[in-house]
Amino acid sequence: MSNIHYYGYGDFLANNIYFLLLIPVMVLSLWAQIRVSGSFHQYSQVSNRRRITGAQAAQAVLRAHGVYDVEIRSVRGNLTDHYDPRDNTIYLSESVYGAATIAAVGVAAHEAGHAVQYATGYFPIRVRSAILPATQFGSQASFVLLMIGLLLYSQAMFLVGILLFSLTTFFQLVTLPVEYNASRRAVETIEGEGLLDGEELRGARKVLGAAALTYVAALLTSLLQLLRYVLIFAGRNGNDRGRGGRR
Numbered sequence: 001m002s003n004i005h006y007y008g009y010g011d012f013l014a015n016n017i018y019f020l021l022l023i024p025v026m027v028l029s030l031w032a033q034i035r036v037s038g039s040f041h042q043y044s045q046v047s048n049r050r051r052i053t054g055a056q057a058a059q060a061v062l063r064a065h066g067v068y069d070v071e072i073r074s075v076r077g078n079l080t081d082h083y084d085p086r087d088n089t090i091y092l093s094e095s096v097y098g099a100a101t102i103a104a105v106g107v108a109a110h111e112a113g114h115a116v117q118y119a120t121g122y123f124p125i126r127v128r129s130a131i132l133p134a135t136q137f138g139s140q141a142s143f144v145l146l147m148i149g150l151l152l153y154s155q156a157m158f159l160v161g162i163l164l165f166s167l168t169t170f171f172q173l174v175t176l177p178v179e180y181n182a183s184r185r186a187v188e189t190i191e192g193e194g195l196l197d198g199e200e201l202r203g204a205r206k207v208l209g210a211a212a213l214t215y216v217a218a219l220l221t222s223l224l225q226l227l228r229y230v231l232i233f234a235g236r237n238g239n240d241r242g243r244g245g246r247r
């Protein structure tokens with residue numbers, strides 16, 4: 001395997017298109033991360049006027065949607081809030097569970113939104129759950145196949161690796177409506193039940209909007225990685241034709 005072969009024109013172009021797009025996507029990812037922790041920190045300092053804790057806000061969202069069998073527990077860590085469908089429990093971090101802040105209400109209501117999605121059989125979350133095992137397998141197997149495909153110069157293995165990797169990209173895509181819908185349900189209840197007033201609601205929206213942006217950034221990162229693999233694959237096909245269709 002010669003160096004010219006490995007760093008052929010196709011690979012060179014593929015790598016450069018990738019790196020050109022990589023910079024804005026990395027900037028967006030970083031900006032989203034900074035906005036999430038920044039807005040959460042900012043609105044964690046501000047108590048809401050009705051003194052509603054995160055746990056109470058989550059409870060209110062569940063009740064407003066007629067869901068009564070979900071548990072709400074405290075969990076250690078920062079920004080570790082999540083809903084676990086396996087034990088049907090909403091886990092809220094220490095700065096959310098018992099905190100009567102604007103951020104706590106927003107985050108807790110969002111997680112309760114996920115619990116409501118499961119309870120009502122919201123279609124995108126059913127798709128997401130159904131493809132989760134395949135996605136987990138795909139993300140591990142794709143790495144191995146892509147490496148072997150590269151090292152042994154096997155286009156067939158590389159292609160299977162790309163297809164397996166595309167499962168994770170698809171998973172990130174399905175995650176977007178799930179996340180936006182959970183936040184929409186959260187905001188609807190916060191507004192409908194008057195948990196936060198107008199000014200406070202704007203703060204909660206800011207926190208949730210920043211969180212949603214991190215999922216957009218994750219999807220773009222995954223799409224970009226996929227594009228990189230496709231370009232390498234196409235570049236190699238081009239190289240092969242250039243050498244008279246060998247292999």
Ligand SMILES: [Zn+2]
Pocket residue numbers: 110111114179182
């Ligand atoms: Zn979420």
